[in-house]
Amino acid sequence: MPLVFRTLLFGFVTLLVVVLIIDDIAEVEEETANNGHSKKMNLHQLLPKPHRQAAAHADPTTLTRLSKDVNRSSPNYNNTAKLSSNNWTFNKTLSNLIRKNILRFLDPERDISILKGTLKPGDIIHYVFDRHSTTNISENLYRLLPTASPMKNQHHRRCAIVGNSGILLNSSCGPEIDSHDFVIRCNLAPVEEYYRDVGWRTNLVTMNPSVVQRAFQDLVNEEWRDRFLQRLQSLSGSVLWIPAFMAKGGEERVEWALRLILLHTVDVRTAFPSLRLLHAVRGYWLTNNVHIKRPTTGLLMYTMATRFCEEIHLYGFWPFSLNPQGKPVKYHYYDTLKYEYTSSSSPHTMPLEFRTLSTLHRQGALRLHTGTCDVEGRPQ
Ligand SMILES: *[C@@H]1O[C@H](CO)[C@@H](O)[C@H](O)[C@H]1NC(C)=O
Ligand SMILES: *[C@@H]1O[C@H](CO)[C@@H](O)[C@H](O)[C@H]1NC(C)=O
Ligand SMILES: *[C@@H]1O[C@H](CO)[C@@H](O)[C@H](O)[C@H]1NC(C)=O
Ligand SMILES: *[C@@H]1O[C@H](CO)[C@@H](O)[C@H](O)[C@H]1NC(C)=O
């Protein structure tokens, strides 16, 4: 194809995707950080349906024919073809192609955080999911905005992204996870009591505002404040990634956390994702015919990690209540939360994400670890 034509085509497809994204955003159910209560917006009626159809079929990359393998039938671990692990080989060509395509939608080095130069205290931000609600940039948040991307010039050969599924329990994967050059964890998940199965090492960890409530009792008393502070201090130098502007309701919790960080000069590098990150990530997956409602933190991390990592290994990704042998699996390895993805109120489409990742695993673009590891730290 001549370059001009390709450019035009790409422009056209991008436009369609933007329309589709706007359409879909209107449909996204909100998950307020307060109480998990969700409500549905109906703005999508304002947009004509044909756009959705057209964009859904646009696939400028035709790179990974994901849609072919991603079956949208009901969530069931039996649907996922066996993940071969003993003969998995990394496909560097494919991984490079995926990186290149993701870079068309977002630059993770930039979108991983808003920078200091772009905002000032008192600036008003519209929440990504609750567009009609706003928040002000507080003095504390401003002080903790990075001046340069916390991932600037970072390149790693092997990265691990650790999801929080109970599939990790009794896996003995700790040493193997820690052997990676860069380890990403989600939602400030505890490691201390579980290090045999999940490892210690943390280079980047995410923290949804709701974690302050769910895991640290909204810091109601000294004891919980101490626990929270200890968890933050244990991060020594890691990137703490706080999606502060996704959904309304979390501003107080973010503020408490930031105040503690400043007060105790906690050694973390705070990062606050750009307002366009989520839409761009969804745009990438939609263009590959993966119709996620709202990407989970895990998928967001994978999408961003492609920028910084050669080989990406995923642990603790398992959105099913039974393991491949039919034994029960906890939703999180560390708490008693129950599976909610099947309920229509959940904004995530975890089984679909999992099938997508399984497909990428089979193609050699990433490696999903769902079994046990041997104690020597060698992959099984
Ligand atoms: C998807 O799953 C359904 C039900 O299990 C099956 O009938 C169908 O053939 C599957 N499609 C593909 C493309 O695998
Ligand atoms: C999954 O498959 C196994 C055997 O392949 C079977 O014993 C089990 O009942 C199936 N589970 C479900 C939920 O379909
Ligand atoms: C890898 O193993 C799986 C099942 O164990 C098998 O279906 C597949 O053909 C193997 N692939 C290669 C390249 O050997
Ligand atoms: C790696 O991926 C590329 C691009 O999808 C494909 O053309 C190639 O055949 C793959 N290589 C192997 C060894 O599977």
Ligand SMILES: *[C@@H]1O[C@H](CO)[C@@H](O)[C@H](O)[C@H]1NC(C)=O
């Ligand atoms: C947010 O900023 C607006 C405009 O600067 C101001 O009127 C409002 O009082 C601020 N709200 C808070 C909570 O600081």
Ligand SMILES: *[C@@H]1O[C@H](CO)[C@@H](O)[C@H](O)[C@H]1NC(C)=O
């Ligand atoms: C892990 O192993 C211990 C000891 O063998 C056992 O009691 C426990 O039930 C296992 N937990 C899971 C989730 O398999």
